[in-house]
Amino acid sequence: MRVTAAVARDEGQPFMLEELELDQPRPDEVLVEVHVVGLCRTDISLRDQWMRIPLPAVLGHEGAGVVARVGADVTKVRPGDKVVMTFGSCGRCRYCESGHPAYCIELLERNVSGSRPDGTNALHCDEERDEMHGFFISQSSFATHAIASERSIVRVADDTDLEKAGPIGCGIQTGAGAVINRLRPEAGSAIAVFGVGAVGMASVMAARLVGCSKIIAVDVQPDRLDLARELGATHLIDAGRVNPISAIQTMTDGGVAYTVETTAVPEVARQAVYSLAPLGTCAILGLGPAGAELSIDMTNLLLPGRTVTGVTWGDSRPDGLIPQLLELHGQGRFPVDRLIDTYSLMDINQAVEDLEAGKCLKAVLKPCPLPARGISAADQESRAGRVRTSAMVSDRWPQSA
Structure with a gap:
């Protein structure tokens, strides 16, 4: 079948809308009509080759929509069901069987290899064009x-508002799950979230849900800090004006029990670790350039019992956490809608520009078919001209996810 897709053709260059051929689902696959898809900084980072993936490729990994067709062996859903798409896992390795599919042994092959694990792809260009890579985050x-x-x-x-559901498949699940599944803070404990973009905001909202009494939001953008307060933060730190380590130690009498780091900036991660009290834990969530390193004092920082842990996809079991977060949203207790700005898929490059300029927290794209005439080269060039290439590290932290 013919589909319209936003294609990442070249490193650091704007997405291009193209018509592609999509195969029918295999026995263990599902064809989804995509109603919305969140734009995540990971999509931008991989387009820009922070992690090497084969190009050209169709990215996008926060999709939500309606099942159009199922493979012969699929029992989980049927045509007409509303679904959220998230990361893929094998379901049979020791990590999947123990309830930690985000650490599946086949995680890379199933999510960022540019194809199915067997090397095939469901997406194809016209015969005269080059190979198209897909199956990004299994979708x-x-x-x-x-x-x-x-x-x-x-x-x-069936009554789910898909516009609010798409981003939960990755970014929101990551921020909330890191708190709920990995850190598991005690009621009444103190936590600091470094970088309150969409992922950090999800961590703030989750910290409020689990009963943290002191929730400290750290960022350099005052409007984001103001929103963080509305969503549950009890204290705000403008890291562009004050030293967050000193500020946190002062307001907590020596440091917090938990920190969440979302920026992928090594110096910010270092601040998050140094803000911990003894026996505290820092969760690292941000995706940085390959080779990014964190330098900390092992003797003075780690021997007093502090822990630094990486968290992927919120250490989540998606079939449990995603519906739970949507139910909490319906109750008004997890207002993910406060983070969202909506764009047409045709305006994906404008969404990228707005996200990188800090004009929106979470861009949600609505796919639509190409006009009958297609998109002219002039229109493509005009759209492309409005987009900046992503910087490897923001001049002003945080590069919040």
């Missing part, structure tokens, strides 16, 4: 339709 949802693995599909309630 490639920057398109009107996507082929997803059954394990990467989460069925949601």
Whole structure:
């Protein structure tokens, strides 16, 4: 079938809208009509090759929509079901079987290899064009339709507002899950969140849900700090004006029990670790350039019992956490809608520009078919001209996810 997709063709260059051919689902796959897809900084980072993936590729990994067709072996969903798409996992390794699919042994092959684990792809260019890579995070949802693995599909309630559901598949799940699943702070404890972009805001909201009494939001953008207060932060630190380590130690009498680091900036991660009290834990969530290193004092920082842990996809079991967060949203206790600005898929490059300029926290794209005439080269060039290439590290932290 013919689909419209936003294609990353060259490193650091704007996405291009193209018509591609999409195969029908295999026995263990699902064809989803994509109604919305969140734009995540990971999409931008991989387009810019912070982690080497084969290009050209269709990215997008926060898709939500309606099942159009299922493979012969699929039992989880049926046509007409509303679904959220998330990361893929094998379901049979020791990590999947123990409830930690985000650390699946086949995680890379199933999510960032540029193809299915067997090397094939469901997306194809016209015969005269080059190979197209897909199956990104087991979905490639920057398109009107996507082929997803059954394990990467989460069925949601029929009355779900999909516009709010898409981002939960990655960024929101990551921020909330890091608090709920990995840190598990005690009621009444103190936590600091470094970088309150969409992921950090999800951590703030989750910290309020689990009963943290002191929730410290750290950022350099005053408007984000103001929103963080509305969403649950009890204290705000403008890291562009004060030293966050000193400020946190002063307001907590020596440091917090937990920190969440979302920026992928090594110096900010160092601040997050140095803000911990003895026995405290720092969760590192941000995706930085390959080779980024964190330098800390092992004797004075780690021997007093501090822990630094990486967290992928919130250490989540998606079939449980995603519906839970959507239910909490419906109750008004997890207002993810406060983070979202909506764009057409045709305006993906404008969304990238706005996200990188700090004009929006979470861009959600609505795929639509190409006009009958297609998109002219002049229009493509005009759209491309408005987009900046992502900097490897922001001049002013945080590069919040």
